[in-house]
Amino acid sequence: MNAEEDPYATPTEDFSVSELKNGYSLSDAQRLHDAWTLEKFLNITESGAYSYFHLSEFLPHAVISRDGPVAELAQARSQIVGNTSLSADTKNIRFEDMITSPDSPVQGVMVVKKGKVVYEMYPGMRRTDRHAWMSNAKVFAGLLIAMLEEEGKIDVQKTVSDYLVEAKKTAWAYIKVIDILNMQTGLDLEENPASRSGNTPYNVFVRAEVGLPAPDGTTYTHNQALYKIPKLREPGERFEYSSANTQMLGLIIEAVTQKRLAELISEKIWMKSGMEGDASLGLSPQGNGIIHGLISSRLSDMARFGMLFTPSWKQISKEQIVSDAVIKKMQTSGISDNFLKGSLGPRLTEEFREQPLSNTYQWDAVFKDGDLYKSGMNGQGLYVSPATNTVVAWFATGFSEIPMEAFSRTIVQRLATPQN
Incomplete structure (x- = not known):
């Protein structure tokens, strides 16, 4: 498929995401703020990347509040993640080599296995930066x-x-x-x-x-x-x-609950999950919560959100926020015959190198083994494996040489082998 035929071909500027791991200078921040447009936000651009960290400079925001003690995540680093390799053309590429290369678009990756951080890397952001989830945020609507x-x-x-x-x-x-x-x-x-x-x-x-x-x-x-x-x-x-x-x-959610989305997410999810920081929700000029994409948080808190769909929820919350019945419903409510119709199903099949079973409840893909995946515009991702108790979360501004989708599923499978 050539660029003219590919509806997912995205205009891309040439800039280095890896330089963002130390933040922005005053002059760069002012330059990129002034250069921002909607088109630059929607495409892969330098000022778009700046706005992924600083959306509140461009749109009004509501706070999604945290509460209580932070659920600290234990460390159990594994070399399996960084050493996992996949083929591209005639060569094999290690995961860590790919995401840390100077031209990598990946900004942060966290892998949590059985409630412990087995991998954490920030090649293009600071650990404490809040980054826009983009369409990863859609799963909040499905969950609510x-x-x-x-x-x-x-x-x-x-x-x-x-x-x-x-x-x-x-x-x-x-x-x-x-x-x-x-x-x-x-x-x-x-x-x-x-x-x-x-x-x-x-x-x-x-x-x-x-x-x-x-x-x-x-x-x-x-x-x-x-x-x-x-x-x-x-x-x-x-x-x-x-x-x-x-x-x-x-x-529909606001009409039924008579509450704003940010308040509802705070009360039902964020305050109960030991989050490290507050999150934020972008608003339209009329005050609509843009729940389809404009939630921003730390990467570690996106991983904690993913943990709510695994047995490790007990390590971050006093109550089971996402019930087993809800997870089962999400795993079984899609229609397989519809998945490859439209443009996203075939694209995901290509990126995963495997055909998912269906999409479901705002998740882009569910696999036969029950694993769930959600993508975010221009390179964000959240992969959750309830059966293996694993979460892979990442932020990016652009797309890797080998899709993060393929690596995330492969990493989960390799971590699940008996010797690991």
């Missing part, structure tokens, strides 16, 4: 919906208009919540680098998110742009990835 299901407050077989009166005269009206969770709405909203910048309903949505007018000059609120997305086909037919789905889930 699942928790509200358990509480009997949401029925995913009901439609959007059952929860949001505003949806009744829109294309969203009769779409079931489960079809939004699994990104098979049938609306004209599929997201990739091409649709983010093209003359598309998704481009209108993403521009409204930061207060910019649509390509035709009309200025919409974020909700107006979301509600005006038109129908393309019947729901339930194919996996078509879109942040617009997650934003609709966010509206």
Whole structure:
């Protein structure tokens, strides 16, 4: 597939991510702040990388609060992670050699096995930096919906208009919540680098998110742009990835709970998980929590979040926040026949070098062994293996020579061998 045919081809500037491990000078910070645009944020650029650390300079934010003692993670370093190698063309590449090379886009990696840190490396950031999760944040929406299901407050077989009166005269009206969770709405909203910048309903949505007018000059609120997305086909037919789905889930969650998303995430998840720092949630000009991507935190806290889906939850929380039933539901609620339809399923199959079973509850992929994976725009990732009690979390600004997806699954499997 050439660049013209690849909807995931992303414009990329030439700059060194490895230089960011010591932070920014005053002059660089001012230069990159002034150069920032929405396009630079969406693509792989130097000022985009700056904004991944400093989103509150560009958008209003709400605080996701931590509470109580920090759940310190014990260290049990393993050489297996760094020494894991995969092939690229005719050569084998060690994981640590790849992520620490001068041209690597990877900024931080943490691997947690049975509640202990077996690998931690920050080749392009400081350990205490807060970095945008990008679409890794979508799994918060999936989790909150699942928790509200358990509480009997949401029925995913009901439609959007059952929860949001505003949806009744829109294309969203009769779409079931489960079809939004699994990104098979049938609306004209599929997201990739091409649709983010093209003359598309998704481009209108993403521009409204930061207060910019649509390509035709009309200025919409974020909700107006979301509600005006038109129908393309019947729901339930194919996996078509879109942040617009997650934003609709966010509206449903707020309507059901009558609480803001940042407050809800704080109360139900972040305050209970021994997090090292507060997180933040970016807001639209109208105050909408941009739950589809603009959560920022330390890498260690993204790993702690992943631990909530493993038996190691006991090491960071006094209560089981993600129940076994919720995990099972997430592992079994996808539709395999839909996964390779749309553009993301085939891309993930190529990156993992293995076909996942399906997508599910805002996770991009679930495997036959129950492992879960979520990607974030321009190189973020969270891979969780409940069965082997392992989490791999990473931040980046760009894509590695060998996809981090392939390495993350291979690392989990090698750590799970009997001798390890």
